[in-house]
Amino acid sequence: LRYDKSHKVETRRRVVEAAGRRFRRNGIEATGVAELMADAGLTHGGFYGHFPSKEALVEEAVAECVERNYQLFAGRVAQARKEGLDPIEVVLHAYFSTVYRDLVEDGCTYAALAQEIARHPPKTREGFSEGVTRMFTLVAGLLPQSWSEDRRQQTATAMFSMAVGALQLARAVHDPKVSEQILEAGLSSALALARG
Amino acid sequence: LRYDKSHKVETRRRVVEAAGRRFRRNGIEATGVAELMADAGLTHGGFYGHFPSKEALVEEAVAECVERNYQLFAGRVAQARKEGLDPIEVVLHAYFSTVYRDLVEDGCTYAALAQEIARHPPKTREGFSEGVTRMFTLVAGLLPQSWSEDRRQQTATAMFSMAVGALQLARAVHDPKVSEQILEAGLSSALALARG
DNA sequence: TGTACATCAGTGAACGCGCGTTCACTGATGTAC
DNA sequence: TGTACATCAGTGAACGCGCGTTCACTGATGTAC
Numbered sequence: 001l002r003y004d005k006s007h008k009v010e011t012r013r014r015v016v017e018a019a020g021r022r023f024r025r026n027g028i029e030a031t032g033v034a035e036l037m038a039d040a041g042l043t044h045g046g047f048y049g050h051f052p053s054k055e056a057l058v059e060e061a062v063a064e065c066v067e068r069n070y071q072l073f074a075g076r077v078a079q080a081r082k083e084g085l086d087p088i089e090v091v092l093h094a095y096f097s098t099v100y101r102d103l104v105e106d107g108c109t110y111a112a113l114a115q116e117i118a119r120h121p122p123k124t125r126e127g128f129s130e131g132v133t134r135m136f137t138l139v140a141g142l143l144p145q146s147w148s149e150d151r152r153q154q155t156a157t158a159m160f161s162m163a164v165g166a167l168q169l170a171r172a173v174h175d176p177k178v179s180e181q182i183l184e185a186g187l188s189s190a191l192a193l194a195r196g
Numbered sequence: 197l198r199y200d201k202s203h204k205v206e207t208r209r210r211v212v213e214a215a216g217r218r219f220r221r222n223g224i225e226a227t228g229v230a231e232l233m234a235d236a237g238l239t240h241g242g243f244y245g246h247f248p249s250k251e252a253l254v255e256e257a258v259a260e261c262v263e264r265n266y267q268l269f270a271g272r273v274a275q276a277r278k279e280g281l282d283p284i285e286v287v288l289h290a291y292f293s294t295v296y297r298d299l300v301e302d303g304c305t306y307a308a309l310a311q312e313i314a315r316h317p318p319k320t321r322e323g324f325s326e327g328v329t330r331m332f333t334l335v336a337g338l339l340p341q342s343w344s345e346d347r348r349q350q351t352a353t354a355m356f357s358m359a360v361g362a363l364q365l366a367r368a369v370h371d372p373k374v375s376e377q378i379l380e381a382g383l384s385s386a387l388a389l390a391r392g
Numbered sequence: 393t394g395t396a397c398a399t400c401a402g403t404g405a406a407c408g409c410g411c412g413t414t415c416a417c418t419g420a421t422g423t424a425c
Numbered sequence: 426t427g428t429a430c431a432t433c434a435g436t437g438a439a440c441g442c443g444c445g446t447t448c449a450c451t452g453a454t455g456t457a458c
Contacts, residue, residue, distance in 0.1 A: 165361025
């Protein structure tokens with residue numbers, strides 16, 4: 001044996017992470033294998049020692065982005081609770097903000113990839129779908145306990161859809177004023193939905 | 197003179213329309229010049245007799261999609277009024293439906309292109325942005341007259357964001373049941389927002 | 393009315409380029425002696 | 426402890442391919458005689 005096995009595992013992890021960032025920033029199709037290997041400090045040839053194809057990496061990178069998003073969110077919720085704040089308010093303010101709008105490469109996986117994912121093979125879409133339903137459930141858990149399970153799930157789903165749509169439109173629009181109005185409108189309506 | 201001038205104008209129109217469809221179905225980047233020229237019944241070489249570059253066509257096709265979307269919507273509103281129905285209900289039911297989810301190439305320009313447009317030059321984004329604000333205003337006009345101008349604009353903005361996000365997530369998710377839940381949740385929450 | 397002609401919308405071969413992928417290789421490493 | 430060696434993670438030239446774009450051309454058309 002040459003390197004200890006952790007070496008290759010670590011390199012692979014670095015490639016997946018670099019891919020996740022690039023995919024969110026520039027899109028999956030627009031990101032070349034050579035480009036993301038360079039991000040990980042490697043040359044393109046080594047790629048196929050880690051993955052059988054670009055699509056295999058896409059699948060893994062999407063799953064990693066989804067997981068990372070979930071952890072980030074769950075972390076914020078836990079911290080809000082520790083500080084005695086309403087988690088749903090903290091989370092919504094974080095989401096519908098110019099900071100999150102501009103944080104593309106480390107930002108929301110769903111706003112960044114939803115459109116492109118729809119044209120990828122089922123396996124890739126499965127990881128994405130699982131992430132979506134987990135987010136729905138996480139948000140539903142932050143809504144009033146007095147509501148029925150169904151109502152919470154439904155409201156959470158709608159709120160999350162609104163968050164994804166608002167982030168995307170806020171990014172697409174060229175007038176910064178309109179962009180901010182989209183975020184503000186989304187925030188206040190999402191808060192209204194959360195309060196019933 | 198050879199052909200009457202209407203001939204070239206008509207061909208150009210056909211190319212722009214074919215491009216709009218392809219862009220919505222397969223994405224802008226994934227659509228080749230040869231492909232959309234074939235859709236219009238031509239070969240790729242003729243393209244540059246009509247447009248200086250692919251990006252110039254993109255700009256025009258986006259503007260055409262935006263306009264077409266607006267007309268479609270305005271038409272539905274007018275018809276609902278004629279039939280004595282509440283236009284906002286008619287429009288929301290049409291939007292948050294499996295039919296509209298599956299009608300990609302003739303469907304919502306914003307759900308289909310928002311993500312990609314964010315990476316295009318300012319001129320292309322301007323046409324898109326203008327369309328977005330026009331849609332906001334159109335929807336705002338359907339909300340209760342008793343509300344303040346601000347409230348209507350804000351609610352319309354949030355509703356439209358939700359529609360775009362819900363359509364995208366419903367398209368991306370691989371489980372049809374989850375996809376339908378997203379549409380249903382979006383519809384009932386959008387109706388709730390419309391009623392205050 | 394019939395023919396020769398000029399026009400120019402549309403054709404299709406060719407270009408440089410970057411993509412995903414392959415493969416013969418290199419050279420830093422942990423191990424055996 | 427020092428050296429020779431086998432391993433294999435990573436290198437980089439090369440591939441076929443499709444992209445956007447160019448350009449010399451073709452041939453259907455309306456017009457002039």
